[in-house]
């Protein structure tokens with residue numbers, strides 16, 4: 001048999017981590033890597049945070065799972081924390097980002113159907129978006145590489161150019177239910193939407209009674225220096241999908257909504273066996289306790305600013321390699337003038353620095369939010385050494 005036991009959908013690299021130590025990963029052979037990937041914006045608290053580990057251990061030994069048919073003191077606690085710290089009035093817990101976005105899509109459709117607008121089921125989505133890998137979430141993205149082999153797509157998504165408010169406006173019709181947008185595109189290359197665009201979508205949604213649905217699966221949970229990125233745009237969304245960082249490494253997501261937006265989500269309309277189980281709630285609560293306070297958020301903004309300033313100085317030394325730095329907080333992108341993937345591999349294999357490749361020739365910096373000065377210095381040492389001994393591969 002030629003197929004591997006792990007279904008070969010990922011081109012896995014040679015690094016095989018077996019242990020985590022704060023902001024480092026340790027490979028099977030003992031090699032230490034500086035982790036500026038964080039499992040793709042997941043390990044907010046690094047790899048060995050005593051509070052998170054303790055909370056999971058304690059809950060595992062008390063009660064790991066019960067059905068959502070029972071009352072949930074653990075779920076009520078975390079949902080209340082999210083309600084207290086965001087725009088939301090109500091929360092549905094999921095196990096992943098794609099499920100959180102699915103729930104958000106269903107919530108937006110159900111809003112309109114609950115008020116008798118059966119025809120309003122279409123969401124306007126944006127080019128180069130990434131919303132997950134389920135049928136609905138791949139249908140919500142215009143990226144053909146995710147569609148190939150899985151046709152037909154689900155109906156009900158209209159693609160608009162990202163950050164193009166005029167086009168978004170022109171696409172509104174009798175079937176439109178709302179907008180689904182990442183305030184800062186992650187996989188697409190750390191591309192922040194402009195303030196005008198986000199505020200314009202909010203105004204259009206108000207004018208036409210549409211749902212403004214944000215996918216904050218990557219940019220949410222303190223990553224950008226506010227608990228959610230929408231705060232920095234001065235807007236209030238109707239529905240937000242969150243995941244990745246919210247469990248700090250434990251699989252957890254959530255769909256947050258206002259009371260108005262959730263009016264179609266009544267008894268029996270939606271569900272999940274695992275979603276919001278006590279173990280997941282213990283992890284999510286430990287993460288929220290660590291990050292949902294002004295002191296922590298200010299530290300993220302401060303570190304983000306310092307890294308950004310140093311990066312901007314640094315790229316000036318290599319004008320042939322790097323084009324610009326963009327992003328917010330500790331969600332930063334380094335756009336290259338040459339193909340970024342080979343440089344990413346060079347940093348990983350020759351300098352033990354982990355980042356994440358993204359679209360638009362951009363390297364993503366997504367360090368644990370708990371990095372300190374020592375890790376920041378180590379990052380710049382590795383990046384400088386990597387740029388200095390990089391040989392741009394011949395175009396193939």
Ligand SMILES: *Cc1c(COP(=O)(O)O)cnc(C)c1O
Nearest residue numbers: 096097098130131132186217218
């Ligand atoms: C990662 C991601 C998802 C999908 O999350 P999964 O947990 O992989 O299902 C959805 N939206 C955005 C913006 C993401 O970055």
